């Protein structure tokens with residue numbers, strides 16, 4: 404197996420990948436480890452490219468997966484300087500470090516680089532970010548295309564799955580927790596995306612690494628849904644009645660978020676589908692799996 408170094412192993416995606424491979428060949432680094440420290444896990448309070456170069460020397464990975472970032476768009480607007488440093492400047496210097504050491508870099512982009520009236524955005528669509536998070540992603544995508552000699556640039560829709568106590572909630576875990584607590588929920592019904600199950604993402608990344616593929620790929624689920632539709636499927640899977648647990652549809656305009664969001668941002672994944680014969684988990688199935696996972 405390839406040696407892989409995951410930067411930000413506490414992240415939703417990094418943690419799932421670490422658990423998925425569960426191998427002595429996988430290394431992880433984070434600020435404060437949720438795992439017992441051993442030869443595969445490193446703690447780093449302040450990331451710098453020189454510290455990463457020391458880690459590269461120690462682990463000798465052939466792949467680095469960068470999961471670091473301020474990834475909540477509202478947080479990005481609030482902390483522009485820090486977001487620029489981590490989401491763009493550090494990530495760009497990682498491109499250069501990987502080139503020097505002949506390492507494949509896997510970096511994640513986001514559907515939030517897009518906006519507009521298209522139904523589905525593909526890898527050729529012109530970016531038009533509405534917020535700072537999307538702007539930084541757009542700039543980094545361009546830097547990677549122009550400067551990286553060996554990369555996978557994976558553009559994701561909204562990722563869903565079970566979260567650990569030290570991770571931020573995602574669309575599904577947030578709704579499940581609120582239904583369990585019998586909290587009333589207002590869910591947007593006039594904005595849609597094709598949610599991506601984190602376990603599908605792990606398997607796809609595994610296949611892309613095994614096949615030694617490079618380039619830019621969109622990755623998202625097959626079903627396009629609003630958050631309200633997602634909520635109804637979750638309610639049904641939890642065997643709760645709509646009346647008992649009050650899920651209310653609302654408009655995206657009812658939320659006054661700091662970061663502007665596009666209304667419909669679904670990704671066209673035909674490029675990936677042509678390359679890999681991978682069948683995405685249907686939404687009802689992954690929701691059932693996440694609910695079950697959240698009980699353990």
Ligand SMILES: NC(=O)c1ccc[n+]([C@@H]2O[C@H](COP(=O)([O-])OP(=O)(O)OC[C@H]3O[C@@H](n4cnc5c(N)ncnc54)[C@H](OP(=O)(O)O)[C@@H]3O)[C@@H](O)[C@H]2O)c1
Nearest residue numbers: 411413414415416434470471472474511512513559561562
């Ligand atoms: N999740 C999604 O829906 C989604 C969608 C599209 C693209 N992506 C991209 O995929 C990648 C991984 O996303 P994710 O959602 O898995 O990440 P996440 O759960 O938000 O985790 C972010 C990681 O960055 C670290 N981090 C945050 N602020 C930091 C700081 N100031 N200094 C050092 N480390 C810091 C966190 O460490 P601590 O645990 O120590 O805070 C954590 O390891 C990101 O590039 C993201 O933009 C994610």
